[in-house]
Amino acid sequence: MATLLSSPPSPFGRKVRIAIDVLGMTDRIAVLTADTNNPDDPVRRHNPLGKIPTLLLDDGDTLFDSRVIVDYLNALDGRDLLIPAGPERIGVLREQALADGILDAALLQVYERRYRPAEHHVESWLEHQRGKVSRALDAFSARLPVARPAGPSIGEITLACALGYLDFRLEGSWRATQPALVSWLDGFAQRVPAFGRTAP
The missing domain is CATH 1.20.1050.10 (Glutathione S-transferase Yfyf (Class Pi); Chain A, domain 2)
Structure with missing residues (x-):
């Protein structure tokens, strides 16, 4: 299962969480709280910038920032719901x-x-x-x-x-x-x- 590192107050994390919900992927992506101010938080190991949201994929790859994550989710879903094709x-x-x-x-x-x-x-x-x-x-x-x-x-x-x-x-x-x-x-x-x- 993929994992989203985020924090409840983060508006960029909220954007991705809503996108996950809209696409019906809530059972495929776990959400874990990250603390970007904590030097020992795992987010710094997965994202050199230490920023959220960060998406950890099943194959060990990592995606950031919110725009890249949303583009990935939209393509994975395949229906072009978040980012429509065409004009x-x-x-x-x-x-x-x-x-x-x-x-x-x-x-x-x-x-x-x-x-x-x-x-x-x-x-x-x-x-x-x-x-x-x-x-x-x-x-x-x-x-x-x-x-x-x-x-x-x-x-x-x-x-x-x-x-x-x-x-x-x-x-x-x-x-x-x-x-x-x-x-x-x-x-x-x-x-x-x-x-x-x-x-x-």
Whole structure:
């Protein structure tokens, strides 16, 4: 059985866990909690970057990061549910890239506060990251991902995880200015029960 090394608060790990659920692979992939801050945690032996999520395959090979893992799972499943073939493919991958960018910028804000003393916080750096998040949310609000009969694409899944992370770590301040995305996320949560099950 393959094993996913992740952590409940990780939005990238959540993205992969939802993908596994959507593909019906929960009985084929075990999920183990990893501690990236612990130098003795096995994740550093399997992933030189010591990052999560990391997928350990049955043959001993290792996959990372979340985009590579999702691409592998989509190909393994063979139905193109997460990443559709044909004309839709690039649009879905663009949505994933934009939502991943939201997560990257949000994580940098969290790390600035977590790992640097308050007197060393660089406000201009934080504002730079906030700007990325704000512009990306505006872009999504103007062009909301469309729900597909086949189930959620990886673009939708990643956006939902990004919004969930903004709620979890940045107090959900986005909600006051993005009513269309609030409604979209409510609808996603109803359509995809794994979103609630994977909440940190």
